[in-house]
Amino acid sequence: MAGASGSTSNRPLSPHLQVYKWGPHMLVSILHRATGDGMALVGVPLLVWWLYAISAGPESYAYFRSWFDWFYLGYIVLVGMSFAFFEHMYSGLRHFVMDAGAGYELQTNKMWATAVPLAAILTTAVMWFYIAFKNL
Secondary structure, eight states, X not given: OBOTTSOBOOSOXXXXXXXXXXXXXXXXXXXXXXXXXXXIIIIHHHHHHHHHHHHHOHHXXXXXXXXXXXXXXXXXXXXXXXXXXXXXXXXXXXXHHHHTTOOOSHHHHHHHHHHHXXXXXXXXXXXXXXXXXXXX
């Protein structure tokens, strides 16, 4: 690409993944976007279908529930949606704290960026463990 002086440059036009050193904050940023998209693209239609199934009567709700028994597909989706919710929530709380001006120190930022997906996995596991074993 020719610059203003006519010389060519191999530098990227904008910083990209090959320029920056990979870190947990990048993972949390990507997960935040992916989980938000997942909740919008999968969670909202699932919620609308569930609400429709409830309002349409027992046969419609039984059909909706039958999807959860087919190779546990529905439960896999719900576990994924639960993780997406918790990861997005914890990441949003992290950004809320950062917007207040705290947590920008490198070690603090790295610690909280590492804690976000771990907390989401732990919270998802605890919630589904409770759901699975609450009647024992």
